[in-house]
Amino acid sequence: MLAIGIDLGGTTIKGALVHREKGLLDxxxxxxxxxxxxxxxxxxxxxxxxxxxxxARGEEIAGVGIGAPGVISFDRKTVSNPPNLKGWTQVNLxxxxxxxxxxxxLLENDANLMALGSARFGIGKNYNSFIMLTLxxxxxxxxxxxxxxxxxxxxxxxxxxxxxxxxxxxxxxSVARGGIEAYLGQRFLSHHAAVILREHPENDLYxxxxxxxxxxxxxxxxxxxxxxxxxxxxxxxxxxxxxxYAIVNYIHILDIRTIILSGGVARAGSLLIExxxxxxxxxxxxxxxxxxxxxxxxxxNDAAMLGAAALAxxxxxx
Amino acid sequence: MLAIGIDLGGTTIKGALVHREKGLLDxxxxxxxxxxxxxxxxxxxxxxxxxxxxxARGEEIAGVGIGAPGVISFDRKTVSNPPNLKGWTQVNLxxxxxxxxxxxxLLENDANLMALGSARFGIGKNYNSFIMLTLxxxxxxxxxxxxxxxxxxxxxxxxxxxxxxxxxxxxxxSVARGGIEAYLGQRFLSHHAAVILREHPENDLYxxxxxxxxxxxxxxxxxxxxxxxxxxxxxxxxxxxxxxYAIVNYIHILDIRTIILSGGVARAGSLLIExxxxxxxxxxxxxxxxxxxxxxxxxxNDAAMLGAAALAxxxxxx
Numbered sequence: 001m002l003a004i005g006i007d008l009g010g011t012t013i014k015g016a017l018v019h020r021e022k023g024l025l026d027x028x029x030x031x032x033x034x035x036x037x038x039x040x041x042x043x044x045x046x047x048x049x050x051x052x053x054x055x056a057r058g059e060e061i062a063g064v065g066i067g068a069p070g071v072i073s074f075d076r077k078t079v080s081n082p083p084n085l086k087g088w089t090q091v092n093l094x095x096x097x098x099x100x101x102x103x104x105x106l107l108e109n110d111a112n113l114m115a116l117g118s119a120r121f122g123i124g125k126n127y128n129s130f131i132m133l134t135l136x137x138x139x140x141x142x143x144x145x146x147x148x149x150x151x152x153x154x155x156x157x158x159x160x161x162x163x164x165x166x167x168x169x170x171x172x173x174s175v176a177r178g179g180i181e182a183y184l185g186q187r188f189l190s191h192h193a194a195v196i197l198r199e200h201p202e203n204d205l206y207x208x209x210x211x212x213x214x215x216x217x218x219x220x221x222x223x224x225x226x227x228x229x230x231x232x233x234x235x236x237x238x239x240x241x242x243x244x245y246a247i248v249n250y251i252h253i254l255d256i257r258t259i260i261l262s263g264g265v266a267r268a269g270s271l272l273i274e275x276x277x278x279x280x281x282x283x284x285x286x287x288x289x290x291x292x293x294x295x296x297x298x299x300x301n302d303a304a305m306l307g308a309a310a311l312a313x314x315x316x317x318x
Numbered sequence: 319m320l321a322i323g324i325d326l327g328g329t330t331i332k333g334a335l336v337h338r339e340k341g342l343l344d345x346x347x348x349x350x351x352x353x354x355x356x357x358x359x360x361x362x363x364x365x366x367x368x369x370x371x372x373x374a375r376g377e378e379i380a381g382v383g384i385g386a387p388g389v390i391s392f393d394r395k396t397v398s399n400p401p402n403l404k405g406w407t408q409v410n411l412x413x414x415x416x417x418x419x420x421x422x423x424l425l426e427n428d429a430n431l432m433a434l435g436s437a438r439f440g441i442g443k444n445y446n447s448f449i450m451l452t453l454x455x456x457x458x459x460x461x462x463x464x465x466x467x468x469x470x471x472x473x474x475x476x477x478x479x480x481x482x483x484x485x486x487x488x489x490x491x492s493v494a495r496g497g498i499e500a501y502l503g504q505r506f507l508s509h510h511a512a513v514i515l516r517e518h519p520e521n522d523l524y525x526x527x528x529x530x531x532x533x534x535x536x537x538x539x540x541x542x543x544x545x546x547x548x549x550x551x552x553x554x555x556x557x558x559x560x561x562x563y564a565i566v567n568y569i570h571i572l573d574i575r576t577i578i579l580s581g582g583v584a585r586a587g588s589l590l591i592e593x594x595x596x597x598x599x600x601x602x603x604x605x606x607x608x609x610x611x612x613x614x615x616x617x618x619n620d621a622a623m624l625g626a627a628a629l630a631x632x633x634x635x636x
Contacts, residue, residue, distance in 0.1 A: 071605050129471050143571075145470075152463075152573020156605055159570040164601065166484050166496075167563040176566060176601045178484075245485040248494060252477040253461075253571050255470020270397050283482065283494045286473055287389050 002248040005308030006066040007155025010084025015052035017307030023121050026055045038087040046100035063104040066312030067113045067304045072154040076106040106315045110304050117307030122299040130258040135265035139181040180246035190216050193235050222268040237275040244279025262297040323626030326383040328402025333370035336627030341439045341585030344373045356405040364418035381422040383629030385431045385622045392473040394424040424633045433460025438628040448576040453583035457499040472629040483563040498564035508534050511553050535594050540586040555593040562597025580615040
């Protein structure tokens, strides 16, 4: 059986053709053209689905799963106030898509789909329950409990980037000051690194950027750290430690002890993970130590589209 | 249908006869005599059950639920390393009790039973999902999701008192430094109040204790605050604010928006709850605001025994 996974962004719509066992078969992308307004963008999504479906060469398609920005309704049909999509306030996107394509459709937010993608097609297949953290521009979260997304009472559960570890801590994009996103979010981590580096003009990384860190990214820190730059190593360890404290909060609340990391910042690998583990173990109550682990998901950007397809398989091919 | 709820403590064993609809019918308590060792204490628990059962006057008893200290196994039959019970390392208490009394039995920790008691017999009956915080000597937690206890992967979920709000914050009994228990736990709140009061010898509360605050309890703060003592009011508001930040963490992770408070410190009522609400709303992401509320459970100490009986009803009279 096949399903179509859609990643709806403000500039690009991606479509993936996914096989239930074999995973990703094919994918394509077209411009969202969001500036032309709601009906036009709906047409663009439908076009992406039809172009993707053509590549199925007649094999049956269970339905469509869509990763969408904004707030998703509990029934996974309606999206409200997506940023970057002009003219969208509240749209029953599932119905609009079914009317235009004939396929049943369901929506979910990207962070939850990353978790579902890992659960069905990635390293998460090995765990009945895990906590997925996507360390990118922001810090997204998804909770898999007994092989299903844990959704809370309205579908909003798993906002793990906005879990406070210091109520007097730094600001982020969120109202949750001192949330883990304020330390690990790409922009915030880069900003912190720039502050530290400015105090160390003798450092190779300072010289590499000539003291202008506007284009510095966490990737540069990882690269420098792997080449023996101790300051870069210590900055990533600082971030890992903060991550460890947030993980303590997740585990003490949920008693789910497998943490899976994805996203650009997570590519720092053990430079981030080892300090996170150490910090977490220093604050986790002893009964929560057995089975605690932090691992890395390397599905990359495909995870969300695979998760979108998984949503369709779960919903329409049970 | 009736069930027996047992509260196993280091000094006292309490037994309650509970009717599924009518709630608590009768209760009694005997000494644990924990110093006489495991077999003796098992006999004391069995005796409590038999004495409680006699009061049922022949009406059918579904089984026994036991609130126990220590770590409870996921199957709710075995307890490990309970503090204050001499000679107990790992005991299949459910089996021991069934062998001695003939009744089927299940175990759970007190904080979870407080939540279950509220869900089945208290104000929690009005909510399908809620977060229960018991503000006593420590800060205990229980999570009710879709009318059931949320237990995580091993039964340890809901350690809400050990959720960090300041990773550099004060120590408590737990390794989770800066956890909410370090602010709201009775001893820690009393200690904080003493530190503040010592700076204010002109305050009525200082005079009441002659500057010696070894017997000061949060209850004294509530009482003074209700009589217009602004310093006492501000200390409780300080604690409430910290509680609000912890609540942000629970809600961002779980998307469960009804918070129910119980325990001695919670008797401060609105002096604690209003500052907590205000702080939480200042840090909660806007989509989580609708439906957010903090309410008070007044079942008091009966909640855990009612919860224990509910465990027996849920397990043996479905």
